[in-house]
Each structure stands twice: as structure tokens, then as C-alpha cells.
Amino acid sequence: MAMATGVSICSNALLMLGAQTINDFQDQQNLDRAKLCANLYPSQRDSLLRAHPWNCCIKRIVLAPLAEAPAFGYSNAFELPADCLRVLEVGSGGCQIDYLVESRTIQADTTVLELRYVFRNEAESTWDTHLIDLMTAAMAAVLAYPVTQSTSERDSREAKLAQLMKQAKAADGQEDPPQMLGDERLMRSRFGNGWGVV
Template sequence: MIETANEVSICSNALLSLGAKPIASFDEASYEPNLDRAKLCAGIYPGLKKSILRGHPWNCAIKRVQLSPDASAPPFGFRSRFLLPGDWLRTLAVGDERNGQRVTYRSEGRYLLSDEVVFPLVYIADVPESEWDSLLVDVMTAAMAVRLAYPITTSGSMVELKTAELRNLMDKARAVDGQDDPPETLGDFPLLTARAGGYRGNW
């Protein structure tokens, strides 16, 4: 039986790839005087997860909804405003192009403003790791290894190695996505363009 991925298992596998001990939880006590691996992972993981999910239209993270208008209309400009879903990370499409429906709208904070009565939305959601595709798990593990590489190993060459591994996985994701759907662009992640030395001041 394949074990379901979670935030701790992903971080642990990233640590193991760097030759470090895994963690049992983000709250476990540290017995290492110079490095708290659990606290380090807890600080990096949430923001990095959102960045990875936002950076590519992963099939497992795409949702579509019909939003209803908020009780309070905008004071001017549009007739209605629609509250984004709580798990929203990035808008992919609005309206239904197959039926020729085009929606004029504007994003303001956590709201979408429009003259529509209902608002069709396709978006990337902050889905739990248990729903992730195996390739997304691999990408997130590699991304954590990049972020952890310098504080764990203090080696710039290790950062470069792990960055190259992440880049290869991103290329694989592009290829797989191209087989299933129309070609998409993954986007550039800051950790793929940063230089190894740039990590020294981030933790």
C-alpha cells in the first residue's frame, strides 16, 4: 500500500536527500544545539507550498465553481462583488468560453467585481497533500530540499545540485502536462533563479 503524502513526510524526504535525519512532526523537540530542523521546515513549508501550487495549473489542484454575489455591492463601477473561495490561490479562467461566455471583471483584494449575476470561476486551490499527484509531491520535496540545502549542509554546491534536480522535475512536469492537456507554462520560481550564495541570509 502506498503511503499518502503529507507535509511532514515531504519535509522528511527532503531532509533525507540532504543526508539529514527526518522529522516526526513540526512540533518535535530539537536536541541539536545549532539547528532545529522541525522549526526550520515549519517556517519554510507553508509559503513554499503556495508558491509551488500557484506556479503551475496542476490538474489535481484545479477547481471550478459558480460564485454567488456578496450581500454588499461595490459603491460604484460594478453591480456585484464575489468573494473568492477560501482555498483560492490563483485564477485560471472565468466564464465559459465553450459557450462563448466572456466575463468582464476586476480583482480587488479577496473579491472579484463584475456585472454578472453568477460568476463562473476556474482556479488553483490550496488542496491538501493527500490529493496531490505523485509528480507534485516530488516537485514539492525537491523544492524543500533546495530551501533546506544551505542551512542543513552549508554547501553552495549542494544548493546548486538540488536546484538542478528541481529544474529537471519541472521540465518533466511540463512534459506530462503537455500529454494530458494543452501546453502550459510553469512560470519561474524564485528559488530556481536565485544564486546559491543568496540563500545564506534567508534563514
């Protein structure tokens, strides 16, 4: 089986709509469709990756503070990684901490910041098969009207996408442990190691 790429995902979406496939995003033979895919694909991909913490699109990083501290509120600001689409968990020394996301920075009262986040994974070959199917359906939905000029085709593609999204999120979530590590640490930091009321 060929490895998935942005072009193969768009081509499969076009096939689903009964349209000619593209060879690349600059395909001179099918320039209109290639341009349409090239314009729509990046924003659709980012939106889909941001919609759920897909296991194949999560990274961990330790950040150092920026030289300039916030004017007030928190003692330090940390620049979000360029590929960060969604902050999942922020901590220090293994415990979750209070923080605020503000204009591409995280503000917090710590000098070292541990970050788990959804990143812009542009290597589709590393994606879970459910995510590839979902992205193909998302492209079919967004291309449906421009390619077919049919509102009913667009509506049915959008309905199919919503159904697939539920299934993919459920399957992806089943790979996570029942109790997320972060939640456990948060409980410990709030209530101590014993489970009695403090």
C-alpha cells in the same frame, strides 16, 4: 507505499541532504529541523501550487455577489474562496466574461459567477506523483543552505528543481485536451458559431 504528507515530503527532502528525518512538525528530538520545515513548508507549497494549474489542485464553484457593489466599474463583486491561490477561468452561463481580480474579490458585470481556480490542496495524498516529487525537490532546495551550510549544494538543488519543474508541467499539461473548453467558448462568444469573420 505510504501516503504522502507534508511531513513525509520534508523528511524525504532532509534525507536527500544527508540529514536526520523528522517525525512531525513538532518533533522534540529534531526540533531545529522540525521548526525549519514547519516554517518553510506552507509558503513553498502555496508558491508551487500557484505556479501551474495542476489538475489535482483545480476546483469549480458558483459564486453569488457580495451585498456591497463596487464604487464604480463593475456592477458586482464576488468574494474569492479562502483556499483560492490562482484564478483560472471566470464565466457566466457557460461563457467567459470580462472581470477584474481586486483585493480578494472578483469584480464583474454578472449576478452569478462561475469560477475555476487553483486551490490550496493540503491533502498531499491526492497529489499527482510528479507534484510530490517536485515539492520534495523544492523543500530540498530551500532547506539546502540552512541544513548543510553549503552554497554549492543549494545551487545544485535549485538547478535540479528547475529541471524537474519543466518535466512536471509538461506531464501535467499532457492530460488536458488540446483545445481548452474555455478557449473554445471564448472564440464562440467573439466570433459566433461560424468561424468566418463577423
